[in-house]
Amino acid sequence: MRGTAKIRIGIYGYGNVGKSVEKAVARNDDMSLEAVFTRRDPNSVTPTTGVKVVPSDEILTYKDKIDVMVLCGGSATDLPEQGPEMAKHFNTVDSYDTHAKIPEYLKKMDKNARMNGRTAVISVGWDPGVLSMMRSLFISSVPDGGNNTFWGPGVSQGHSDAIRRVEGVADGIQYTVPSESVLNEVRDGSRSEYTMAQKHRRVCYVVPKEGANRDTIAGGIRNMPNYFVGYDTEINFITAEQMHREHSKMPHEGYVFRNGTTGTDERNHMGMHIKFDSNPGFTASVMVAYARAAFRLFGEGDHGAKTVFDIPVSYLSKEGRDRLIAELL
C-alpha cells in the first residue's frame, strides 16, 4: 500500500452495480466505504455491510468526506443528469455506456470537473472499459491488421427490454451469443472485420401472456429493426417459473482479437477473453480500481474527464510502482 489514509468511497445509486461496488470496496484494503446515497426512502435500503444510507438530496453535505463518488446509475436517464452535476462537487467514476453519446457526455463531464478542480473517470467496466483498452493497445501493437470484438454468451439489457415491449409478451430475456464458426475463424487468424450480426446470434426466452399468439410474438421480435432484423434469432417460449429459476443470474463474456502482419509476412495474433458470473460484479470491481486512479490523478492536480485510454495501469494498482516493476514487469 502506498499510504496509510484510506480512500473514502461513496456510492450513488444502490441497484445491482451499487450493491456490487459495496462488496468490491470491501476487497480493497486501501479503501473505506463512507456512505450509500439513494433517491429512495433510506429506510427501504439495507446494505449488506451496514454502511450508512443517506438520502441523495443530502449528498453535497458529504463534499469533504468522500474522496471518490462511484456513480452507479443507468446510462439511459440517470447518468446524463447525475454525472455532470456530481462532477462539479466530487471526483467520480461511472460506467456510462451509451456508445454513440460518449463524446457528448465526456465533454460535459470534462467541463464541469475542470471548472471545479475535480477528476471524473468515465465509461469504465468491461465494455466500455477493459475491452476498449485492448482494442487500442492491439491496434498500436500491430498496426496492419483487423480487430474483432465478441460479446457473450450473456444478457443484453437493451434487447431484453425490447422483447418485453412486444405485444403479447409477459416477460422476456435475450442472450447475445458469439457465432462459434466466426469466433473460430478469428481465433485461427482471420483478419477480416465482421459485423455485429455476422459475429452474434440472438437467443430469446419469452413468457407469453395468456392467450397470446406465439407466431405473432415471434414475428414481432424477428422483425424489430436495429434489434433483431438481420440476426440469426432463436426464440424459446418458457413459463414464468422457468424464467425465474433459469434466467436470474447475470453471467457474461467478452473477447477482443486482432490478427495482423508485421515484417514482410509474419502473422500475429492478440486475444483477450474475460468471463464472469456477474456482469455488475465485474463492472463494479473494475470501477473501484478506477476510483483509485481518480483519487491519484486528483491528488496530482490532473483534473477533467478521463477514460481508460488516458490512465496508466499503475494508477489502478494499490501496490507502489517499485513493487509492480520488481514483481510484475
Added chain:
Amino acid sequence: MRGTAKIRIGIYGYGNVGKSVEKAVARNDDMSLEAVFTRRDPNSVTPTTGVKVVPSDEILTYKDKIDVMVLCGGSATDLPEQGPEMAKHFNTVDSYDTHAKIPEYLKKMDKNARMNGRTAVISVGWDPGVLSMMRSLFISSVPDGGNNTFWGPGVSQGHSDAIRRVEGVADGIQYTVPSESVLNEVRDGSRSEYTMAQKHRRVCYVVPKEGANRDTIAGGIRNMPNYFVGYDTEINFITAEQMHREHSKMPHEGYVFRNGTTGTDERNHMGMHIKFDSNPGFTASVMVAYARAAFRLFGEGDHGAKTVFDIPVSYLSKEGRDRLIAELL
C-alpha cells in the same frame, strides 16, 4: 494522425530486432527512419529499405536529427552499457529483459534521462511488455485471485545457449512448451499460482558432435541446475541439416490468466493470449509503438525512465484521443 511532422527514428544495433524495427517503422506512417547505427563495418550492413548506415561512434552527431533512438542490443552485455549512455543524449526505447536486474537498470536510465531532459522507455516488447501490463491490470481488476503466465511454444535463447555449452553438443535449440493440462486447469478457472516448472515442459533438439555419446549429452542437459533440473525435459537428436531446415524460424506465444472472486462468490476469468510467427517481429512492432509514446512524453516534458505500467495506451496510438474515444471506447 496528430500532426504533420514525422517522428524521426534511429535504430542502434542491426541484429534480428533491429531489422524488424526497420520494417515496423515502415508500417507506421507518422514515422520516418533516419539511420541505422552499427558497431560493425557499415559496408557489411545492407538494410532492406536502403536507409543510411552510420558507424556507432558517430551517433552523437545525430543528436538533433533523431527524435527516438530504438536500442536493439541484447540485455546481457549491450544494453547495460549502451542504454544509460544513450539516455543522456536521446529519447530511447529498449527491450531490456533481464528480470532480476530491471530495477537497477531502471534507476540508471532514469537518472541519466532526467539529468539530460530525455525520456527513456525501458523493457518493452511482449514479456516484459504487453504481458506485464496485463498482469498488473488483471490484479487490479479482480484483487482477490491468482495469476499465471505461460510462455511458448517458443524458443528460449538462454536455454538454447545453455545446451550448446554441454560437452559433445555441436548445435542445440530449446523450446519452452506450456503444459496442456495445467493450461487447461487455468483456462477452466483454477486460481492456484503454479511454478514455472509445473507450467512448462522443455523440448530440446540437439545436433551431437561426431562420436559423442548421446546418453552423456542427455544427462548433461537434464542435470543442469536452474535450467533443466526439475523440468519435464524431452531431448531429440537431429542432424545439422534438420536443425537448419526445421528450426530457423522464431515463432512464440504467451498467455496471462487471472481467476478470482468478486462479490460473495462470483467467479471471474481474465485471459490474454498472444501468438506470432516472429519473436523479434512482434517485439519490434511493440517497441515502435512505445517510441511514439517516448516522443509524446518528451514533448510534454515528462522525462526519466518509464515502463509499460506508467504509460496510458493512448500514447501508443497514432490516432488522436478524440478518435479513440469515438471509435474504440
